[in-house]
Amino acid sequence: MPVLGIRNLTKRYGSTNVVNGLNLSVEKGSIFGFLGLNGAGKTTTIRMIMGLTRPNGGEITVCGERVRFGSAAANKHIGYLPDVPEFYGFMTPREYLLLCGNLSGMDMKKNKKRIDELLELVGLASVKRKIGGFSRGMKQRLGIAQSLIHEPELLILDEPTSALDPVGRKDILDIIASLKGRVTVVFSTHILADVQRVCDTIGILHHGHLELEGDLPDIEKKFAGQSFRLKVPTADKMNELKDRLSLFPFVREVRQEGTSQLLLISTDSGKLCEVICPLLAELNIPLSHFEQMESSLEDVFIEVIHGA
């Protein structure tokens, strides 16, 4: 049984389908990167998982329990850090977490022990200052501690690194990586490097449905070796070269980079390598550079979004 199961989920605002027949399954123990451009529907999906937004159709289960709009019943399984978390600025982190623990009905002794562990986990154990003076990164770290207080099985982080500087981002990513095996994580973001650092499975959301889903290493392998960089010495015959390349059925995309360089995405690298030299000779274009590229998550993402 997946920790998070989503079937045929739909959400409309006016006549726009913001989430459009979304199916998703997140298995226990994984760190799932929920990727998508701004406006792809990530936050809307997360709010429906939390029972905060009413879907127009479909079904969500968390640890086998059906999520119902307006009901907090399934939320006992979930720790949630929203994209812009709010805290009481006049409290210290320990006071704040004590309050949260009390509100969630934990007994005092267990609560204090848990808070010590969580403050240690997020690197705030020695911080006595009030939250009002915290940096964004410190607030996000406190938010992670808060969302873990009731020992949830699923931790949902909505863009936890987007507004942070490189040091703050690294701190958050280190914390997420340290949670591997302890809690299942859904981590929404559009920062691909962050996903590559900590996630083992990903889903790419585009126009409200998943264009690609699977284990990150498998996806990288599947897309590997499909992109090529071609450089020629002058831009003179660039348009003709692009037109001719686009005619090959195994050339999926021809993208110009600067004046005399192309990025080619091919479905058959062998065939592309066979035709490239004869084509350049026919067009009387000298070759400066032709290279098969390692496929990065960025290439995969752009190809999936462009091909959608």
Ligand SMILES: Nc1ncnc2c1ncn2[C@@H]1O[C@H](COP(=O)(O)OP(=O)(O)OP(=O)(O)O)[C@@H](O)[C@H]1O
């Ligand atoms: N309450 C609302 N009323 C109308 N439209 C909405 C509402 N909430 C979200 N939308 C629209 O739904 C679309 C998806 O928004 P959502 O915030 O879910 O995307 P996202 O993937 O989280 O993007 P971002 O990375 O920018 O937060 C956007 O076009 C947004 O304008």
